[in-house]
Amino acid sequence: MSTCILWFRNNLRLGDNMPVAEAYAQFDTVIPVFILSDSQHSSKWAEPGMGPHRARFLVESLEDLKQGLRNASSDLLIIPSEDPVKTLLEIANQTNSCAIYGPKEFAFNEVRQESELVSKAKQERLEVKFYTERTLYLQSDLPFGLDDLPEVFSRFRGKVEKRSRVQPPIEEPEITSFDPLDFNLEGSEIPVLSDSKDSRSAVPFKGGTTAAWKEVDYYLWESEAVLEYKLTRNGMVGRKYSSKLSAFLSLGCLSARQIYDELKRFEEEVESNESTYWLFFELLWREYFQWIALKHGKDLFTAHGLQPEKPLKQGFNARAFEKWTSGNTGDRFVDANMKELVATGFMSNRGRQNVASYLVHDMGIDWRAGAAFFEKHLIDYDPSSNYGNWLYNAGRGNDPRPFRKFNTKMQAERYDSKGEFVETWT
């Protein structure tokens, strides 16, 4: 009897999930485990804990995965631990497992954790494997080595579009049964969190694969809003201006390949236009930041970012920062966006660019403080996308333009001309 620990991280789904497929293909018994940890912060600026909306989204996603596994006579062990590597090795030991399989992550801390697990497991003669499931392309599909990954998005896009192909999603495997009691294992209950939904939020954000597919169905098939995406994507009010799929992608309730596959089906069966292409274009931005994070490691989280030669002009002022976080800067557009973030865990892309620019370029505050605040609150928090975008907006990342400051007054006039957004969140 061979037993494998299947370590779920930010891949909380069963379909198109390489480590899941491989574990069930190769071992008689598979023990699905999720380590609930608060130690995994991307920077020293991060406050402990998650904001209520991010925590709720995670809990709902875990509940959904657990239910999916239970429907197949398996289960998900949820184990609170601030030392995931040690805990995984202990469970492997206790269950006589010969392997630990998990998803490959892209950001520095997560990659370091993988190396630590690999080296410690070697001493115990355990096989450890990490499989890519997070991106559209596998590393071997990219038309360049990681060291040669272009530093400008348009070059990356040009090359992958011409020379790489998104592979079709892989099937959900047959899940074999597993009962924690057979191994004397006891996970903890999923924490019960109160429903903190703000009635002003136009988005029915609920975590989990079931909810993720409902959102795909809504955005593509039901509303066909994707057909207008290129025109609406800079919007700020309502459910339809953008796909609202980011949080599902961040926790892996859905894979980028599954969305791509569904988009292609929609293009074949309904219509293909500039807007449907643009959704793929945005998925390429996400893709780009994943590979950039893998290439640059720790640099993504440092004050200088990817531009070490550029002088630093930022400081920190706790009172001013508090005004930004609480939506009291006096700039109504910025304030409304920050209020939406804290009240819902979400902010539009247009909003994110503006509040980031305001913090860094108008207030002169260290971009890492803003990024850490986003890390705590965003339900779609993803280290690569968050820190990559912050660096980009702070003028320290992959931006060919040397200075990217937004005029928030003009932005408000352009993107919220009737004041509907500011009205909603004031």
Ligand SMILES: Cc1cc2nc3c(=O)[nH]c(=O)nc-3n(C[C@H](O)[C@H](O)[C@H](O)COP(=O)(O)OP(=O)(O)OC[C@H]3O[C@@H](n4cnc5c(N)ncnc54)[C@H](O)[C@@H]3O)c2cc1C
């Ligand atoms: C300062 C800042 C911080 C950000 N932090 C995050 C983060 O932590 N997690 C996150 O997923 N996105 C982040 N973004 C990117 C973007 O704002 C969100 O992905 C997007 O607003 C989510 O809404 P949507 O799913 O409706 O996007 P859509 O407009 O429908 O786009 C479709 C998908 O493409 C991807 N995408 C779109 N734009 C970007 C982008 N600029 N960078 C990376 N991926 C993108 C997302 O996965 C998104 O779900 C950040 C942007 C900024 C400016």
